[in-house]
Amino acid sequence: MLKSRIVFRADGNSQIGLGHIYRCVAMIQMLVYEFNCLFITNKPDAKIADLIRSYCSLHTIKVQNKDEEIDVLEGILTSGDIVVTDGYDFDPEYQNQIKQRVKKLVMIDDLAQMYFIADVIINHGGTPIIAKYRKEKETKLLIGFDYLLLRKEFLETARKPRTIHKTNTVFICMGGADPFKITIKVLKACLKTRFIEKIIIVTGNEYRDQAELDYLIRNNKGKNILHKCNIDAFMMTRLIYESQIAICPSSTIALEVCCTQAGLISGTVINNQKAIHKQLVEAGCCVSVGDFKKASLKLMIIALKRFNDLNFTRSMMIRQSVKIDRKSGERIVNLFKELSA
Numbered sequence: 001m002l003k004s005r006i007v008f009r010a011d012g013n014s015q016i017g018l019g020h021i022y023r024c025v026a027m028i029q030m031l032v033y034e035f036n037c038l039f040i041t042n043k044p045d046a047k048i049a050d051l052i053r054s055y056c057s058l059h060t061i062k063v064q065n066k067d068e069e070i071d072v073l074e075g076i077l078t079s080g081d082i083v084v085t086d087g088y089d090f091d092p093e094y095q096n097q098i099k100q101r102v103k104k105l106v107m108i109d110d111l112a113q114m115y116f117i118a119d120v121i122i123n124h125g126g127t128p129i130i131a132k133y134r135k136e137k138e139t140k141l142l143i144g145f146d147y148l149l150l151r152k153e154f155l156e157t158a159r160k161p162r163t164i165h166k167t168n169t170v171f172i173c174m175g176g177a178d179p180f181k182i183t184i185k186v187l188k189a190c191l192k193t194r195f196i197e198k199i200i201i202v203t204g205n206e207y208r209d210q211a212e213l214d215y216l217i218r219n220n221k222g223k224n225i226l227h228k229c230n231i232d233a234f235m236m237t238r239l240i241y242e243s244q245i246a247i248c249p250s251s252t253i254a255l256e257v258c259c260t261q262a263g264l265i266s267g268t269v270i271n272n273q274k275a276i277h278k279q280l281v282e283a284g285c286c287v288s289v290g291d292f293k294k295a296s297l298k299l300m301i302i303a304l305k306r307f308n309d310l311n312f313t314r315s316m317m318i319r320q321s322v323k324i325d326r327k328s329g330e331r332i333v334n335l336f337k338e339l340s341a
Contacts, residue, residue, distance in 0.1 A: 004340040005036045007077060007102075008056075010086040012041070012048055018176060018204075019252060020086040021048065023108050026149040027084065028055050030329040031336055040076065042069070047205070066090075070097045077101045082339055084108065085118075092117055104339045108149065110272045120335065124148045124255070124328075125275025126282070142335070145279065148328040150255055153233035157241070158259040158326045162317060164244045167263060167307045168197040171243035173253050174292070176204020176230075180269060182292045184212055186247050189300035191220055195308050198224040200239050205230045245307045247300075249292060250277030258285055258320040263313035265303045267292045284319045 008028065012021035021041070028037045037056040041048070042063055052058045059076060063069045066089070077083065083098050086108040090098075095117045099105050107118040110125050112132035120140045123129060124147050133141060148155070170190050174182040183201060190199050201213070207229070217225045228239065240246060240260040247265045248254050250273040254266045264286040268277050280286040287303045289295040307313050 003034065003036045004080065004082065004336075005038060005078070006031060006082045006084060006336065008037065008039045008084045008086075009090075010039075010041060010108075011044070013045070018048070020108075021052065022151065022252060023149040024084065024086050025052070025055050026151045027108075027332060029152045030332045032056060034333055035082075035336060035340070040073070066094050070094070073098070074101070079103060082106060082336065088113070106336075106339070110275060119339065122147050122149070122332075123275070126279030128278060129275045142331075145255075145324055146328060146331060148255060148324065149332075150252065150259060150328070151233045152329070153237050154256045154259040155326055155329060157237050158261075158321070158324050161321070162241070162261045164310070164314065164317070167244040167310055167313050168195055169200065169243040169245065170196055170198070170304075171200045171202070171240050171246040171248075171257075171262065173202040173236075173246075173248045174269070175249060175251065175253065177206035177208070178203065179208070180293050181209055182249075182269065183207075184209055184216070185292075185295075185297065186300060187213070187216055187225075189297050189304060190247075191216070191223060192297070192301055193304045196223070196245075196304065198243075199226070200243055201225065201227045202231060202236065202239065203227070203229050244313060245304070249273055250280055250286075254280060254286065255324075258324055261317040261320050263287075263307040263316055264320070265289060265300070265307075267295060269293065283323045285316060285323055287316075 008024045010020040010024045012018040039052045039056055040059045042061050061072050081102040082104045083102050084106045092115045105118040106120045108122050110123050112129050116135040116139050118139055122142045127143050130143055172186050190196050237260055240257055243262055245263040246257040249269045250266045257264050266286040267289040268274055269292050281288050287306055289299055289303050
């Protein structure tokens with residue numbers, strides 16, 4: 001029996017980040033054994049193209065606008081396809097054009113900023129955002145951590161109970177590019193916190209403050225500071241697991257930390273992180289510093305000191321393990337089986 005085809009459409013680069021790509025990759029990992037998967041992306045660089053090819057077939061396009069794109073997709077899409085989009089410029093007209101050509105349209109979204117005519121919307125942020133959605137009556141909303149789109153390396157880690165006996169290692173990851181220099185500010189807070197002995201920093205290829213980071217590492221020999229750049233999901237899980245405290249924005253990274261389980265300090269950097277942040281705070285899965293861009297060094301140090309209490313950290317990790325039930329992959333597969341029937 002021929003497998004149904006799912007066509008993913010998302011872009012990623014240094015300006016918009018790789019979040020859209022990674023959420024699609026996470027879904028591909030869940031679906032690839034049951035469906036044929038094709039990824040379509042516009043003008044990717046070589047590294048992004050190689051990343052996608054490591055998970056499924058890739059078709060690159062070179063278009064300047066959505067009208068050109070529809071013309072190109074006309075020769076790629078078939079009436080039996082299910083299309084999955086992840087991005088903020090797939091407006092109602094684009095949705096309508098896609099729906100006319102395929103079986104079903106699924107949209108991964110976290111902002112609720114446009115009108116939706118898709119068949120399904122998936123948003124693994126918090127349920128309060130439901131009220132913001134403007135959509136067709138038939139459009140199905142799948143909201144919250146029950147539909148987590150995380151790579152399998154992290155979901156598999158969530159299956160393993162974790163026990164810690166100290167809190168002296170901090171994991172810092174503020175995204176690949178960190179254009180607001182949050183990594184530097186967080187590192188300075190860690191350097192001023194006595195009980196922190198080891199600091200693990202992860203950045204991406206687009207990180208622009210390497211010289212200042214190197215200077216801080218060089219001039220603080222009293223702390224064991226490890227810096228890794230552009231690592232894969234397996235190494236990411238290892239480094240989080242090596243730590244007992246993690247500091248990151250309320251994006252996919254925070255959800256990956258919750259899967260691995262660690263004391264979490266989180267906040268927002270951009271607006272699309274607010275829903276996840278609210279859900280993490282309400283569930284007791286993180287200590288909030290609010291807007292990372294506005295958070296003072298003093299506030300970050302105060303947040304860090306809360307994790308000098310081992311019982312406080314352990315309790316948070318237990319809440320994380322309860323909040324993430326590890327079954328999102330099963331729910332996603334069942335959804336697409338229904339859509340393809």
